[in-house]
Amino acid sequence: MPDDKSDRSPWYWLLLVPVVIPLMTFLYNADEPRLLGFPLFYWLQIAYIALGVATTTLVYRMTRRRP
């Protein structure tokens, strides 16, 4: 089988987004606004889980070999 299946795809760069954003503490290191009683620090970081899932799912779909 020829080596036409490279791991190079511009979509992979998108994976940087859910890595970099959760590491920027100034975005979430605050108490207000609260959501359902959760300080921003907690609910926003929990929301980043969704960001991670959405990004990896998108990248997976866009780089899938078998349609």
Added chain:
Amino acid sequence: MSLHMTEIVIFTVLFVAVSGMGFVAARWRRPTDLASLHEWGLGGRNFGSWITWFLIGGDLYTAYTFVAVPALLFGAGAAGFFAVPYTVITYPIVFLVMIRLWSVSHVHRLVTPADFVRARFGSPTLALLVAITGIVATMPYIALQLIGIEAVLKTMGVAGSGLLSDLPLIVAFVILAAYTYRSGLRAPALIAFVKDILIYLVILVAIIYIPARLGGWGAVFDGAQAKFAATPAPNDGILLNANNQLQYVTLALGSALALFLYPHSVTGVLASRNRDVIKRNMSALPAYSLLLALIALLGYMAISAGVKPIGKDVNTVVPQLFDQMFPDWFAGIAFAAVGIGALVPAAIMSIAAANLFTRNIYREYVNRTPTDAQEANVSKVTSLVVKIGAVLFILLIDPQFSIDLQLIGGVMILQTLPSVALGLFTRWFHRAGLIAGWAAGMGGGLLMLYGITNPATNHAHFGGSAFPLANLGLDTKITVYAGFLALLLNLLVAVIGTLVARAAKAPDGADATRPGDYTADEGDPRVRDVDLSGAT
């Protein structure tokens, strides 16, 4: 003890029933012959998306995590929440790394990270260093799983002091050892289903029921803040402060980089059927991170509920919280979830450590041409020895020592990143540079950890992973994760070492892999599955 009778009965029944499944697992998914390392250690390498999800999930999110992370929040507050960003960023980071490792491992029939290093850099020495690092880092991790079980047993009042009180812990591990010996990786894969169902059930109930009894989430956070405000410690609180933000970020990043370097994570990944299974799992595994975030907050609930840890063991706060808030029968189920949750990772870790020993020490230095059956046998016996070692660890040595060692293990395993993870993308590094980098990172990391004091736990050395930059002579109170600094040093030395080795025309090792090997997938003729008859 009679106070906890209902809990003990339910815990025991569930624990025994699930262990029974471990023995049945040998018959699961038509294994024709378990007498081969690939079959025993990697479960036949044909796990689909669902099984892989349960297996890796059960492997990475351990019982210890579920007990220790809330204990961190209970003690220090926001700093302990690093486990959430850590388990969010790890999947996008390793997304590409793991699929390439899967491909090259399946083309060359590699079982461990050290196998890959051996094939890629043609250096048995570097492979040996990676193998030993893996074994040393994994051992205390297995011991920690026992701490999870012990915390539960203590709460039920069956583990106190004296020789007899250690009996339940020993029985639990004898069961674990017996079924991994018999069923290999199939046992934890099957048990992981039950463990997860139990844990999800317990946590869903816990996050609705307990805050409702404590006056809502807002009250839980306010109660925690009030407690931290009253303590003299400068770095606790429900938010980070100026001095521990960099520690928070580097610890999350360093831990995320380290997670998939652990041999047990690699074992879980290699057992999957193809690259798509891994990619799908990288998007699906964060479901456990959500669970972890909610579990972490149990630490704050414990503060609001006025839970007191047993003795000085903060790991008992979660079991104590359950005991205090739940009816006995449900607390029994919760305890069983923690106990069974410890068995899955402990089994996979001991298998992974055993594979490292068999493939990279026994086969490299003792018996160069073992048969498949011999290889599987050595692995089985080593896995047994590793587990007995872990039990002795807990029984004979202060549990605090395993926690310290696990901390050191994290810093150590990170030092294999240039050879293993970067090696999957580039062959630029020279083997001599990588060895020098490993030595520098290891030495520097240990030196930094040695210099960290912690008055709270009465440690003059190895008091934590937060390295104060003041120790380097800088005028600041900022702390950074020691493993992260050690990795930077490692990379720097590896680059310089490579340039020096090239300039001195030192011979480079042979690379047994070709670029196409890193992208091969299921269905490719080069991708080989389990070969039960022929020796490798």
